[in-house]
Amino acid sequence: MKILNIVGARPNFMKVAPLHRAFQQYPQIQSKIVHTGQHYDAKMSDVFFNQLELPKPDYFLGIGGGSHAQQTARIMLEFEQVVETEKPDVILVVGDVTSTIACALVAVKMHIPVVHVEAGLRSGDRRMPEEINRILTDSISDHLFVTEQAGLDNLKREGVNDQKVHFVGNVMIDSLVxxxxxxxxxxxxxxxxxxxxxxxxxxxxxxxxxxxxxxxxxxxxxxxxxxxxxxxxxxxxxxxxxxxxxxxxxxxxxxxxxxxxxxxxxxxxxxxxxxxxxxxxxxxxxxxxxxxxxxxxxxxxxxxxxxxxxxxxxxxxxxxxxxxxxxxxxxxxxxDGKAKQGQIPQLWDGQAAGRIAAFINETYQEPA
The missing domain is CATH 3.40.50.2000 (Glycogen Phosphorylase B;)
Known part of the structure; x- marks a missing residue:
């Protein structure tokens, strides 16, 4: 089974690192990383790959800056070629950046299953480009991995089939732990x-x-x-x-x-x-x-x-x-010592990526 993991901007590194590590526990899974270069600073990118122990990306698309439309179009054109070459079984996108929706669109149009990690989040503010990315990515993904109860509530309200939705915890916290x-x-x-x-x-x-x-x-x-x-x-x-x-x-x-x-x-x-x-x-x-x-x-x-x-x-x-x-x-x-007291949310335990990897392994395993 071959999975393409998409990273495009700084927060994506922290989310994909624990997932890529979790996939290594399954010899039958070949996990590859595609860096779109949506946000790219050579120094910072190198720091992130080194610190998070990610391998050099299998593909670097070098998209760079531009308007949302320009970035989306360039990512789609470049990523389509990667998909044609790799013929993956699953495409995994995280978060809500331009790369997330652009690569999900390519995957769906090429009939490749898409899984969205950090699904169901909604700010209610459609002026934010990230909000549009979240809504559209969730609507076209095959499986949605959710970090908190609000994500479950939002997807239910939007009429998403319960069988597509999975409450697994927060991969960002996996990296922190x-x-x-x-x-x-x-x-x-x-x-x-x-x-x-x-x-x-x-x-x-x-x-x-x-x-x-x-x-x-x-x-x-x-x-x-x-x-x-x-x-x-x-x-x-x-x-x-x-x-x-x-x-x-x-x-x-x-x-x-x-x-x-x-x-x-x-x-x-x-x-x-x-x-x-x-x-x-x-x-x-x-x-x-x-x-x-x-x-x-x-x-x-x-x-x-x-x-x-x-x-x-x-x-x-x-x-x-x-x-x-x-x-x-x-x-x-x-x-003055009157800070709001908080608690750690449910399933924010450092094990979210393991739950996701186990589900993907079981769901997309080729029949013997």
Whole structure:
């Protein structure tokens, strides 16, 4: 049995790594990796493949940037050739990036079964391209592997056949569990001369937050207010940096005492920084899950989340807008020992990839 696993953007690496490792337990499964290159930074990509012990991708499509339509079209054209060459039995897609829907479309049109890992998540906001990718991928996939109860509820509401839906847990957490000790041994926090809980981590990259001057002014104000109490570590996204410079806010940001601007971090380095942070302020999807598992307070700048379990059960709090006054109040509350208490969600136990691999092995095994 031959499986093609699709990676396209940074979060996909952490999801495919445990799956590829789980498939190695079955000698009859040939697991191959296709990297579309949708997001590609040579340095960061190498770091991820090395740190997550992934083999060099069997195919690198080199798609690069462009509009959503351009990326989707280029991925489909290139991936179709891969499918024609490899003739896989199953195509596995993860998450909600452009590569996910593009490769799923190619597979379905070529009559190859598609399985979607991290299915059923919905933010309710169709202005987000990821939301469209999630809905479309789920509607054309043969089997849907779900991370939380909300995913089951969403798919049932959308009329998806129960036999296609499988509650297995969260492969992103599999990677965290597997590499947590290795990340601790790196001791990125100590290397930076910091003590655990002496700093706040901030990440901001979503267009809704960083493409307008008002949003960026609020981000700078939040850093100024927070840095009074704790060191602020800000691994800065290229989009955010470019826009800060465009709106002439870069000098104001870089002048803040107690702020450390960082290059984008490797997976292990960032995991160590997250685990030891006093608070994380973010607009990321995956960080909401990781902080919930690590039991670290998380303030998320979104008016909705496709991962409601992080709010209902975990340590995550949604802040609907970039209101610096509200953030200041929340930060002080948490630093005063009044952080929201969370629990680890059901089946977030580091074994999700094993459940998925066992199901795929049983379901798609060729008859003797």
């Amino acid at each position: 597997h590499y947590r000790k290795k990340a601790a041994e790196l001791n990125t926090v100590g290397q930076m001369g910091l003590e655990p809980k002496s700093y706040v981590v901030m990440t901001m990259h979503r267009p809704a937050n960083v493409d307008a001057e008002g949003g960026l002014q609020s981000i700078v104000q939040i850093v100024e207010d927070t840095a009074v109490y704790k060191t602020v570590l800000f691994p800065i996204h290229p989009r955010t940096e470019n826009n800060l410079k465009r709106f002439e806010l870069w000098e104001r940001l870089t002048a803040i005492p107690n702020l450390r601007l960082l290059e984008p971090q490797g997976y292990l380095e960032f995991l160590n920084l997250m685990e030891n942070a006093a608070i994380i302020v973010t607009d990321s999807g995956g960080i909401q899950e990781e902080t919930t598992y690590l039991q670290v307070p998380c303030l998320t700048f979104r008016d909705s989340t496709e991962r409601p379990v992080t709010v209902e059960v975990g340590t995550n709090q949604l802040l609907a807008d970039l209101n610096s006054v509200t953030v200041h109040e929340k930060v002080l509350e948490i630093l």
